[in-house]
Amino acid sequence: xxxxxxxxxxxxxxxxxxxxxxxxxxxxxxxxxxxxxxxxxxxxxxxxxxxxxxxxxxxxxxxxxxxxxxxxxxxxxxxxxxxxxxxxxxxxxxxxxxxxxxxxxxxxxxxxxxxxxxxxxxxxxxxxxxxxxxxxxxxxxxxxxxxxxxxxxxxxxxxxxxxxxxxxxxxxxxxxxxxxxxxxxxxxxxxxxxxxxxxxxxxxxxxxxxxxxxxxxxxxxxxxxxxxxxxxxxxxxxxxxxxxxxxxxxxxxxxxxxxxxxxxxxxxxxxxxxxxxxxxxxxxxxxxxxxxxx
Amino acid sequence: xxxxxxxxxxxxxxxxxxxxxxxxxxxxxxxxxxxxxxxxxxxxxxxxxxxxxxxxxxxxxxxxxxxxxxxxxxxxxxxxxxxxxxxxxxxxxxxxxxxxxxxxxxxxxxxxxxxxxxxxxxxxxxxxxxxxxxxxxxxxxxxxxxxxxxxxxxxxxxxxxxxxxxxxxxxxxxxxxxxxxxxxxxxxxxxxxxxxxxxxxxxxxxxxxxxxxxxxxxxxxxxxxxxxxxxxxxxxxxxxxxxxxxxxxxxxxxxxxxxxxxxxxxxxxxxxxxxxx
Numbered sequence: 001x002x003x004x005x006x007x008x009x010x011x012x013x014x015x016x017x018x019x020x021x022x023x024x025x026x027x028x029x030x031x032x033x034x035x036x037x038x039x040x041x042x043x044x045x046x047x048x049x050x051x052x053x054x055x056x057x058x059x060x061x062x063x064x065x066x067x068x069x070x071x072x073x074x075x076x077x078x079x080x081x082x083x084x085x086x087x088x089x090x091x092x093x094x095x096x097x098x099x100x101x102x103x104x105x106x107x108x109x110x111x112x113x114x115x116x117x118x119x120x121x122x123x124x125x126x127x128x129x130x131x132x133x134x135x136x137x138x139x140x141x142x143x144x145x146x147x148x149x150x151x152x153x154x155x156x157x158x159x160x161x162x163x164x165x166x167x168x169x170x171x172x173x174x175x176x177x178x179x180x181x182x183x184x185x186x187x188x189x190x191x192x193x194x195x196x197x198x199x200x201x202x203x204x205x206x207x208x209x210x211x212x213x214x215x216x217x218x219x220x221x222x223x224x225x226x227x228x229x230x231x232x233x234x235x236x237x238x239x240x241x242x243x244x245x246x247x248x249x250x251x252x253x254x255x256x257x258x259x260x261x262x263x264x265x266x267x268x269x270x271x272x273x274x275x276x277x278x279x280x281x282x283x284x285x286x287x288x289x290x291x292x293x294x
Numbered sequence: 295x296x297x298x299x300x301x302x303x304x305x306x307x308x309x310x311x312x313x314x315x316x317x318x319x320x321x322x323x324x325x326x327x328x329x330x331x332x333x334x335x336x337x338x339x340x341x342x343x344x345x346x347x348x349x350x351x352x353x354x355x356x357x358x359x360x361x362x363x364x365x366x367x368x369x370x371x372x373x374x375x376x377x378x379x380x381x382x383x384x385x386x387x388x389x390x391x392x393x394x395x396x397x398x399x400x401x402x403x404x405x406x407x408x409x410x411x412x413x414x415x416x417x418x419x420x421x422x423x424x425x426x427x428x429x430x431x432x433x434x435x436x437x438x439x440x441x442x443x444x445x446x447x448x449x450x451x452x453x454x455x456x457x458x459x460x461x462x463x464x465x466x467x468x469x470x471x472x473x474x475x476x477x478x479x480x481x482x483x484x485x486x487x488x489x490x491x492x493x494x495x496x497x498x499x500x501x502x503x504x505x506x507x508x509x510x511x512x513x514x515x516x517x518x519x520x521x522x523x524x525x526x527x528x529x530x531x532x533x534x535x536x537x538x539x540x541x542x543x544x545x546x547x548x549x550x551x552x553x554x555x556x557x558x559x560x561x562x563x564x565x566x567x568x569x570x571x
Contacts, residue, residue: 008398011398011399012397012398012400014393014397014476015393015394015397015398015399016401017393018389018390018392019390019393019394019399019401019402019405021386021390021446022390022405022446022451023405025445025446026408026412026446026448028427029424029427029443030412030420030448032423033420033424033426033427034415034423035423036423037420040422040423040426047429096308096311099305099308100308100309100312101309102309103312103313106316107312107313108563109556109559110317110319111315111316111319112555112559112562113320113323113552113555113556114319114322114323116551116555117323117548117551117552118504118523118544118548118551119505119507120507120526120527120530120544120547121523121526121544121545121547121548122322122548124526124530124540124541124544125322125325125326125541128329128337128537128541129322129325131338135325135338135341138338167319167322170319171319172566175563176566179566227416228416228418230507230508231508234507235527235530249418249508252418252421252422253508253512256422256425257425257512262425262426265422266422266423269418269419269422270419272418272419273416273419276416277414
């Protein structure tokens with residue numbers, strides 16, 4: 001009995017030793033900044049002296065900030081380009097991968113290797129690839145006699161960034177969907193065929209409902225990614241032309257470290273976090289379905 | 295018979311389309327690699343260069359150092375930072391995950407719930423207040439500023455906690471009866487059994503920290519301490535007309551991630567629960 005209790009005590013001590021390290025670390029590098037984030041969001045501060053409490057004034061200021069609304073529209077605009085594009089492409093990629101008999105690994109890797117490109121490196125690569133004299137415009141010029149101002153036209157710049165982010169993520173998202181497709185039992189399709197269902201019906205009645213968890217995952221990833229975009233516009237457009245590629249991250253960065261308003265930047269960060277979280281919850285409510293195969 | 299033939303034709307077309315798309319998808323990489331070896335005047339004018347040159351690499355590795363842009367040093371900075379963080383995250387997650395999944399103690403579930411709660415908050419929310427902390431600690435412009443905030447990862451701990459649950463208790467009891475201590479159990483028994491989790495946590499941590507741009511951009515201003523991504527960005531900012539050297543530097547920055555990915559691709563695919571041959 002005594003040894004048992006001693007063993008139990010030792011286990012508790014050991015458990016708290018490991019957890020204690022984690023909790024101490026989290027207190028310093030997560031808890032402390034968390035409190036500061038809340039303090040800053042409700043005060044006025046410029047890195048010197050102590051923050052002055054101003055209540056909700058940062059938030060009311062944000063509501064009247066025209067740049068904030070510009071960034072908000074940019075983000076919505078980006079999502080309107082990016083999400084349909086990446087989801088459709090990834091879905092087609094996953095469906096094709098199901099059908100493919102040979103070279104499956106080659107196809108997978110050539111799409112997936114884009115995912116491990118580094119943010120700075122691929123921004124430089126694409127800004128040259130799509131530049132006025134770059135190979136893409138050379139090709140277009142040969143056929144149409146015109147060039148496309150990919151990154152310098154206000155409306156096109158955001159689309160071009162959405163295009164390169166799609167290039168990067170199609171393979172990754174496609175494989176998540178592919179894993180979802182593979183989990184669907186073949187017997188369901190065979191049963192449907194016996195009932196005389198065609199491919200169209202099989203897709204809408206079996207594939208789409210059963211791939212729902214994977215689809216939700218990909219959508220959530222894409223939403224979170226949209227709100228966190230920084231490197232591409234920072235490197236290629238600097239937020240321009242006409243602030244049309246300014247993202248929340250870029251606005252937060254310039255507010256905190258160039259215009260020296262860390263308090264307002266914290267407010268922006270909280271607002272951005274809440275918006276992305278809200279959108280994820282909304283998407284989950286709208287499209288997520290319980291899937292059971294019984 | 296006819297039907298079968300029709301299907302095989304559409305299959306051939308599918309393979310051709312996928313082949314063409316795959317080539318389009320790798321094309322940017324090929325262009326980048328090829329262009330970094332082209333003479334400057336041919337980068338935008340010729341698809342197939344008349345001759346290959348390593349001038350751009352020489353420029354970026356030797357000349358740029360004299361222009362106060364020490365790329366060799368930045369490369370070693372990146373390697374040092376990435377390996378330190380990856381090593382620390384994998385080891386700490388393995389130990390803390392063991393405690394949270396295989397040791398019984400009061401408060402355990404509360405800690406697991408706290409970790410899940412932490413993961414709800416995206417990292418960008420902490421950038422400004424974390425800067426305040428690092429500044430208060432006097433760590434601006436040091437390697438610690440980049441390394442310390444990433445040493446332990448809630449996500450890594452969570453991944454290990456989940457995967458350890460699948461290991462039968464008997465294994466651990468047997469090891470204990472043989473006199474194994476906790477350190478031995480984790481390093482020699484648990485880690486090898488969850489090799490794919492360790493690889494996934496390692497791979498994603500490495501890619502994340504190698505590719506991390508915004509945070510080191512904020513805390514490091516000294517060219518000698520910059521990781522590759524930040525130095526490359528600053529070089530691009532000031533010398534954007536040096537296309538050849540920029541592309542060569544982009545190759546240098548991208549290649550380690552591609553190589554590590556190709557080595558660990560099996561685990562990466564397992565991470566998205568896939569078994570491809």
